[in-house]
Amino acid sequence: MSEPMESVVTTAPPDVAERVEAVNWARVTAELDARGCATIENLLTDDECRSIAGLYSERSAFRSRVVMSSHGFGSGEYQYFDYPQPGLVAGLRTAIYPYLVSIANRWHESMRFDTRFPATHAEYLERCHNAGQRRATPLLLSYGPGDYNCLHQDLYGDHVFPLQLAVLLSEPGRDFAGGEFVMTEQRPRRQSRAEVVPLRRGDAVVFAVRHRPVRGKRGCYRVNLRHGVSRVRSGQRRALGVIFHDAS
Ligand SMILES: O=C(O)CCC(=O)C(=O)O
Ligand SMILES: [Fe+2]
Structure with missing residues (x-):
């Protein structure tokens, strides 16, 4: 029992980089450009989902715990991993960043933001x-x-990498019901648009953190995005969030 857990905690599985490389990034890029989010099916295996979800009770893996209701963030809780990160988490962060950086730089150019991002996550x-x-x-x-x-x-x-991802670690319909990943997009002088993202266990959603460019009649304008999770109707739902900037 302890061996697979150890290997997840300390080292990334050797094929995580290959799995990330095998993703159809052209499709992901097109979907991100079209609507600000894209799914990646089966990014993690069932065993990896179980191992990562199981870390929740290992308090030493985390730097802090947030009870959402205490801050008006919702209901439920989350914990931020501490450095050194579990190998799988660090491996995903390192392997995925280079595929998102060209989108991030192109988006920033379109939105006329000055910041550009370096080639590697390090x-x-x-x-x-x-x-x-x-x-x-x-x-x-x-x-x-x-x-x-x-x-x-x-x-x-101040430092914000414009894309992030979340991986669903529980199986909808079996482990929980409800609890859909939701994204809203607020366009200037228009009503907001909502997107519900269907995910299965092991699937990831890549999405815009705050802004994305939308092509209009007179060039690109920026829209404002938010994400959240609808009410869990029953059962337990766990998810892994991967954000590329660190926190002050
Ligand atoms: O629980 C989720 O699916 C999303 C969590 C979230 O807000 C995030 O990963 O930033
Ligand atoms: Fe979030």
């Missing part, structure tokens, strides 16, 4: 850390019956 983390954003942001969320996550944006300082 370089980007160095930038965050030098600016005082040194605390790890990947998190494990845990929801029970009646719990939900209010619409929000994961901003932790």
Whole structure:
């Protein structure tokens, strides 16, 4: 029992980078450009989902725990992983970043933001850390019956990488009901648009953290996005959040 857990905690499975490389990034990029979110099916195996979800009770793996109702964030709780990160989490962060950086840079150019992002996650983390954003942001969320996550944006300082992902670690229909991942998009002078993202266990959703560019008649404009989770009707739902900037 302890061996598979150990291997998840300390080292990334050797094929995580290959699995990330095998993702159809052209499709993911097209979906992100079209609507600000994209799913990746079967990013993690059932065993990996179980192992990561099971870490929730290992308090030493985390730097802090947040009870959402205490802050008006919703209901349920989450914990931020501490450095050193579990190998799988660190491995995903490192392997996925290079595929998102070109989208991030292109989006920033379209939205006329000055910041550009370096090619590797190590370089980007160095930038965050030098600016005082040194605390790890990947998190494990845990929801029970009646719990939900209010619409929000994961901003932790001036440095914001514009894309993040969440991986569902529980199986809808079996482990829980309800608890859909939701994204809303607020367009200037228009009503908001909601997107419900269907996920199965092991699937990831990649999505815009705060803004994305939309092409209009007179060039690109920026829209404002938020994400959250609808009420869990029954059962237990866990998810892994991977955010690329660190926190101050
Ligand atoms: O529970 C989820 O699916 C989403 C959690 C979330 O807000 C995040 O990963 O940033
Ligand atoms: Fe979030």
